[in-house]
Amino acid sequence: MKIQFLGTAAAEGFPGSFCNCEYCQNVRNLGEKYYRTRCQSIIDGKILIDMPADTYFHFLKYGIRGDQIKTVIFTHTHADHFYPNELDMRGAGYGKNMEVQKLNLLIPKDATERINGLYKHTKDIMNVVVAEPYKTVKFGDYEITPLKARHGYGVIHANIYLIKKGDKAFLYGHDTGYFYDEVFDYLKDNNVYLSGLTLDCCYASLPISDEGGHMGYPNVERVLNRLEELGVIDGNTKRVINHFSHNVNPVQEVIEKESKHLNCIVAYDGMTLEI
Numbered sequence: 001m002k003i004q005f006l007g008t009a010a011a012e013g014f015p016g017s018f019c020n021c022e023y024c025q026n027v028r029n030l031g032e033k034y035y036r037t038r039c040q041s042i043i044d045g046k047i048l049i050d051m052p053a054d055t056y057f058h059f060l061k062y063g064i065r066g067d068q069i070k071t072v073i074f075t076h077t078h079a080d081h082f083y084p085n086e087l088d089m090r091g092a093g094y095g096k097n098m099e100v101q102k103l104n105l106l107i108p109k110d111a112t113e114r115i116n117g118l119y120k121h122t123k124d125i126m127n128v129v130v131a132e133p134y135k136t137v138k139f140g141d142y143e144i145t146p147l148k149a150r151h152g153y154g155v156i157h158a159n160i161y162l163i164k165k166g167d168k169a170f171l172y173g174h175d176t177g178y179f180y181d182e183v184f185d186y187l188k189d190n191n192v193y194l195s196g197l198t199l200d201c202c203y204a205s206l207p208i209s210d211e212g213g214h215m216g217y218p219n220v221e222r223v224l225n226r227l228e229e230l231g232v233i234d235g236n237t238k239r240v241i242n243h244f245s246h247n248v249n250p251v252q253e254v255i256e257k258e259s260k261h262l263n264c265i266v267a268y269d270g271m272t273l274e275i
């Protein structure tokens, strides 16, 4: 399984779209290499996870052919993950000669209304499945299981996702606070072994409670320790931290230095991970 991290920032981006704080000023001077766009990933060039407004730019920058994407998974409806109107550019005069006609969509319950509001021609070529936590959905070779995210900020149905293909399993853990007990229980009871995972680290060194909707280094460390105790991950599991806020000065080298004790790979825009 090949995971590419297309965007690795929190909602505002880094630099923030309207921000002039010292960190954002600094990163503007450092230049494009250090920029972080809104959170999005793609698996094997076929499964797109979330669609922020930056999706079109990501397709151009990383040479992604939208017409080859078979499945789009939405974690939740915050704008930095959910700009479904881009899907209206498929079919009927907008998207021609597409390799994949029927697109699978896995959406949280709150997304239903916005998806129903898309053009009819868009919906006609989509297979929409509403995600039920802990109920596995099969799309081709991939088994995808929504797990409940502890997120909030006005969103009721937010999911993180367990994605399996053959003997490989990957956990996509954005946006969430410290995992619910039922998530740990699910992973343990189903004997899940993760070859890789990516965890929310929006707050990095800033304090954030378990209910805060995101995580920082201490929360991430506790999630990793508990998963290790349960045998869900081990020394061979590739661990990534991602989804950084401008408030933490997420310059790559800064986060790498601060998070050394976690033994995690610090995601950056365009990074690929093979598991």
Ligand SMILES: [Zn+2]
Binding pocket: 010, 011, 039, 078, 080, 081, 175, 243
């Ligand atoms: Zn987010």
Ligand SMILES: [Zn+2]
Binding pocket: 015, 016, 019, 020, 021, 022, 023, 024, 025, 246, 247
């Ligand atoms: Zn800023």
Ligand SMILES: [Zn+2]
Binding pocket: 076, 078, 151, 153, 175
């Ligand atoms: Zn969010």
